[in-house]
Amino acid sequence: MSFTKSIFCALLAAIAGHAFWAQPGRAEGNTSRAAPSQNGFDILVLGARGGVQDGNLSAYMIMPYGDHHAIMCDAGTLVNGLNVSDHLGKLTDFSVENTTPLTPTGYMLHHVIQGYLISHAHLDHIAGLAISAPDDTPKPLYALQSTVDDLSHSVFNWRIWPNFADQGSAPFLKTYTYHPLIPAQPLPLQNTAMEVTAWPLSHGPVISTAFLIKSGSNALLYLGDTGPDSVENTHRLKTLWHAVAPDVQNHQLKAIIIESSYDNSRPDKTLFGHMTPRWVLKSLHDLAQETGKATSLQGLTVLISHIKYTLTTGKKIQDTIRRELDAENDLGVKFVIAEQGLRLHVQ
Ligand SMILES: [Zn+2]
Ligand SMILES: [Zn+2]
Numbered sequence: 085m086s087f088t089k090s091i092f093c094a095l096l097a098a099i100a101g102h103a104f105w106a107q108p109g110r111a112e113g114n115t116s117r118a119a120p121s122q123n124g125f126d127i128l129v130l131g132a133r134g135g136v137q138d139g140n141l142s143a144y145m146i147m148p149y150g151d152h153h154a155i156m157c158d159a160g161t162l163v164n165g166l167n168v169s170d171h172l173g174k175l176t177d178f179s180v181e182n183t184t185p186l187t188p189t190g191y192m193l194h195h196v197i198q199g200y201l202i203s204h205a206h207l208d209h210i211a212g213l214a215i216s217a218p219d220d221t222p223k224p225l226y227a228l229q230s231t232v233d234d235l236s237h238s239v240f241n242w243r244i245w246p247n248f249a250d251q252g253s254a255p256f257l258k259t260y261t262y263h264p265l266i267p268a269q270p271l272p273l274q275n276t277a278m279e280v281t282a283w284p285l286s287h288g289p290v291i292s293t294a295f296l297i298k299s300g301s302n303a304l305l306y307l308g309d310t311g312p313d314s315v316e317n318t319h320r321l322k323t324l325w326h327a328v329a330p331d332v333q334n335h336q337l338k339a340i341i342i343e344s345s346y347d348n349s350r351p352d353k354t355l356f357g358h359m360t361p362r363w364v365l366k367s368l369h370d371l372a373q374e375t376g377k378a379t380s381l382q383g384l385t386v387l388i389s390h391i392k393y394t395l396t397t398g399k400k401i402q403d404t405i406r407r408e409l410d411a412e413n414d415l416g417v418k419f420v421i422a423e424q425g426l427r428l429h430v431q
Contacts, residue, residue, distance in 0.1 A: 120277045120300030123149045124338045124431025127304075127387065130156075130165025130172060134208055134309070134345050134358075134390035139164040141208040142390055145197065146278070148299040149429055152178060156200045157295060157306040157341070162212035163274060165424055166192045173423040190219075198275045199224040199374055200260070203285075203293040203308020204236035214239060217248040217259055224274050225249065225260040228282055230291045232262045256348040268327065270298070283324045285309070286316035288357030294324050296331070303331045304430065306341045309390060311357040312367065315322045320373075321367055329374035332381065339430040341422075342367070342418040343390035347404045361408035366390070368415055382416035385430045389422045 131143035140267050141160025147153060156162070166189035169175055175188045182191040193216060200226060203209055213225075229237070236252030239245055240260075247257040264272060265282040272279045278299045285292040285308060292308040305328055313321045331337040345358035360365070364386075372381050387408070402421050409419045420428065 086135065091209065093170070098282070119151050120148065122300055123297070124302055124429060125149055125297075125304050127339065127341075127426075127428045127430060128169060129422045129424055129426040130211065132167065132391070132424050132426070133393045134343065136395070137393040138211070141211055143212055144389070144422075146275050146297055146304060146306070148216045148302070151284050152181065153195050153198050154196050155273050155276055155278060155280075155297070156197055158203055158308060159200050159213035160208045160211050161424075162193065162216045163189055165212070169425045169427070174425055174427045186243030193219070194221045194297055196221070198271055199226060201280060201295045201306070202227040202231055202235070203295070203306075204287060204290050205231050205239060206290065206309065209308065210235070210239065214245050215343060220259055222259055222261070224263050226263045226265055226271070226273070226280060228267070228291060228293050230263045230282060231293065232264050236262070240277060241340065265293075279417075283327065284320055285324070286311055286313075286318040286357065287319050290357065292357075296328060301336055303337045304327075304339050304341075305337060307343060307347075307386040309343055309357060310359065311355055311361040312359060315352050315355055315363075316357065325367070325371040325374045332371065332375045332384070333377070337384065339385040339387060341389050344388050344405050344409070345390050345392050347401055348408050358390070361405055362412070363407065365415070368417060372415060379416065384417045385420060385428070386417045387420045387422050387428065391421070
């Protein structure tokens with residue numbers, strides 16, 4: 085190795101932590117076997133907000149209930165969300181399995197999280213992924229091609245961050261393997277008992293993604309950032325509701341995770357590809373209409389994500405959003421406001 089090359093390699097290793105030369109392997113610490121869900125899903129919120137609070141940004145861990153092979157829906161915050169969950173006592177059942185020298189957070193990252201579904205490459209959805217990459221184990225990264233392109237051109241490009249993936253700017257550290265998703269085509273999620281189907285969403289100038297996750301006879305729908313169809317001038321939400329209506333009709337859909345970034349005081353012209361409680365309710369009505377039955381969403385858990393953190397004193401925006409959702413909830417859905425460390429069994 086020439087002097088120049090050895091300096092280059094030392095630099096790479098320094099930037100990439102030990103990932104460049106000592107990628108941690110996938111040890112056999114997790115003894116539970118992936119099993120299709122018979123009893124709904126377990127949701128663990130690792131990051132709840134849509135900004136501006138670093139350390140608490142969109143990240144939802146999903147696993148079939150009772151099965152510890154999980155997938156992340158977005159990864160705005162990973163390690164901090166796991167630490168907070170641990171401190172809240174939400175990881176005790178995982179910790180029992182941990183016979184490794186890893187901390188509870190390390191065990192979750194290396195042995196429980198089996199891959200990432202990334203809705204779009206905005207920083208509040210990928211910051212945790214990028215920051216933890218030097219100490220992450222090799223995993224698949226599932227996303228629409230447009231998101232893969234954004235990640236490989238603009239994030240994992242050796243300029244903004246080392247290339248921890250397997251495409252784009254060489255050399256490839258290959259911690260993450262891109263799996264481009266084709267809209268409306270189901271794909272099994274490796275090393276889990278789940279499969280995913282993606283639909284594009286309109287999010288201002290960016291294509292975002294909805295992920296329908298299925299396991300056995302159970303389904304869960306996660307929406308990345310999205311604006312309302314009429315404001316975005318598209319039919320993407322209508323297409324999505326049409327596609328998932330059968331899962332509602334046969335009671336297989338156990339939860340919807342959907343954003344309400346702002347409260348109802350936000351004018352449509354400054355939504356920037358986001359939703360308010362009024363638009364969430366309108367969209368859920370559209371879904372109910374697709375099922376042909378006004379009462380079809382009764383009792384369905386709707387987890388509200390991506391509320392923008394505010395720096396002003398006064399009323400908590402979560403409380404305002406909750407009140408606005410409940411005030412016009414004639415669908416009988418069960419609204420839950422996402423909070424970091426919240427663990428929810430939906431069935
Ligand atoms: Zn966002
Ligand atoms: Zn976004």
